[in-house]
Amino acid sequence: MSADPKSVKVHKTSGAGMDIEWKDGHRSSYSFVYLRDACPCALCNEEREKDGREPGNPMKPIAGALPMFKALARPTEVEPVGKYAIRFTWNDGHQHGIFSWEYLREFCPCQECASNRSVRGLAEDMKMHDAKKKPN
Ligand SMILES: [Zn+2]
Numbered sequence: 001m002s003a004d005p006k007s008v009k010v011h012k013t014s015g016a017g018m019d020i021e022w023k024d025g026h027r028s029s030y031s032f033v034y035l036r037d038a039c040p041c042a043l044c045n046e047e048r049e050k051d052g053r054e055p056g057n058p059m060k061p062i063a064g065a066l067p068m069f070k071a072l073a074r075p076t077e078v079e080p081v082g083k084y085a086i087r088f089t090w091n092d093g094h095q096h097g098i099f100s101w102e103y104l105r106e107f108c109p110c111q112e113c114a115s116n117r118s119v120r121g122l123a124e125d126m127k128m129h130d131a132k133k134k135p136n
């Protein structure tokens with residue numbers, strides 16, 4: 001699995017998201033909403049852990065509450081961080097998300113990668129299960 005992008009296109013003006021072609025030929029396309037929900041910063045990570053969400057999953061609606069209108073996430077600024085990452089400043093003012101290529105590859109939203117992730121997740125659950133069963 002390559003975490004080296006061959007080409008990166010950010011469709012900032014059209015709002016269409018970001019496309020990455022990796023050196024191994026795999027292509028990933030991310031919507032900006034997906035990227036915003038996958039923000040790797042500590043704050044967003046904590047929020048997701050509270051809800052038990054995977055990076056990229058939308059926030060769960062609060063039971064009984066009316067859905068709040070939220071403008072669709074779009075970056076106001078996009079800048080490269082060295083050779084290893086890309087950083088987005090969002091239209092909601094959030095700017096701490098530095099997405100490394102490795103992270104982006106890991107959370108590629110395509111069907112194939114999504115099912116690979118869930119298989120790995122299950123395997124990890126089972127490992128945890130086994131560890132609990134074993135007497136020390
Ligand atoms: Zn964040």
Ligand SMILES: [Zn+2]
Binds near residue numbers: 027028109111113114
């Ligand atoms: Zn993929």
